[in-house]
Amino acid sequence: MTQHGTVMDDEAGQAAFDAVIEADQRIEPRDWMPEAYRRTLVRQISQHAHSEIIGMQPEGNWITRAPSLKRKAILLAKVQDEAGHGLYLYSAAQTLGATRDEMTQQLIDGKAKYSSIFNYPTPTWADMGTIGWLVDGAAICNQVPLCRASYGPYGRAMVRICKEESFHQRQGFEILLTLMQGTEEQQKMAQDAVNRWYWPALMMFGPPDDESPNSAQSMAWKIKRFSNDELRQRFIGMLVPQAAILGVTLPDPELRWDEDGQRWHTSEIDWTEFHEVLAGRGPMNAVRLQNRRDAHEEGAWVREAAAEYARKQALASEGMAA
Numbered sequence: 001m002t003q004h005g006t007v008m009d010d011e012a013g014q015a016a017f018d019a020v021i022e023a024d025q026r027i028e029p030r031d032w033m034p035e036a037y038r039r040t041l042v043r044q045i046s047q048h049a050h051s052e053i054i055g056m057q058p059e060g061n062w063i064t065r066a067p068s069l070k071r072k073a074i075l076l077a078k079v080q081d082e083a084g085h086g087l088y089l090y091s092a093a094q095t096l097g098a099t100r101d102e103m104t105q106q107l108i109d110g111k112a113k114y115s116s117i118f119n120y121p122t123p124t125w126a127d128m129g130t131i132g133w134l135v136d137g138a139a140i141c142n143q144v145p146l147c148r149a150s151y152g153p154y155g156r157a158m159v160r161i162c163k164e165e166s167f168h169q170r171q172g173f174e175i176l177l178t179l180m181q182g183t184e185e186q187q188k189m190a191q192d193a194v195n196r197w198y199w200p201a202l203m204m205f206g207p208p209d210d211e212s213p214n215s216a217q218s219m220a221w222k223i224k225r226f227s228n229d230e231l232r233q234r235f236i237g238m239l240v241p242q243a244a245i246l247g248v249t250l251p252d253p254e255l256r257w258d259e260d261g262q263r264w265h266t267s268e269i270d271w272t273e274f275h276e277v278l279a280g281r282g283p284m285n286a287v288r289l290q291n292r293r294d295a296h297e298e299g300a301w302v303r304e305a306a307a308e309y310a311r312k313q314a315l316a317s318e319g320m321a322a
């Protein structure tokens, strides 16, 4: 029995829920849903929102140092898009009963997870190209199937996010293409960035399928449509021809198409590194969290002023109504 109804309601609710999932239709905020489904979505959507917000930092680092006004304008727009993605996703999580304050608090207390990729440093301009190409590229592979996620507000948020991610990926590819057509030093800088980001980008799809215990349930609920390894394979298949056009080398000597297995054969991924970074011990975890905390504290007066303004507006409109 839940707070929403009786045992009978739960049985009827479960049956209605199962029918919607079976028919590939959508669950909406006011519909009955299993508690575990709600909790899974809150966890996944809030982690996704945190990733977008923390993900502004590695590139924000280069806004003041972009090599031209045009590059600066593009990078600024891209980073602002990521802020927007965070906001749509926090709103989607709020439709499930999570509050924005709780989610923010969990992030700045270091209790919430976010994508491990954003804990790597961005020492050169080529990192801007590589993040767009590899990190936004991996995000697209992950997120396009989420446009069909069974929870309505999540799926709809993903549609808009994916359109923007495609722009991000192309702008990154174009930065790298420009560098690869430049001087030898620029080409080296691009290759070095690809060497540093390639493996962490492959880790973005999460642990291998046999070590991903929640995946089967998420697939049954039609939140997730493809397994981690399937998405990783699809991503590699997308990168190989693009790397050839760029003239960069993907840093895996074992990488080849396995005709018999109909899959990409790769070297072993270093999952120890993934788990270390996820546990907060990556190169930039502490800096990223401290920046987020500082921004939250420095923005306190804006939130207070906005709340006070809203309170006065509400009072004024009550006065008008009276």
Ligand SMILES: [Fe+2]
Residues within 6 Å of the ligand: 052, 081, 082, 085, 161, 165
């Ligand atoms: Fe994004």
Ligand SMILES: [Fe+2]
Residues within 6 Å of the ligand: 082, 136, 139, 164, 165, 168
């Ligand atoms: Fe993006």
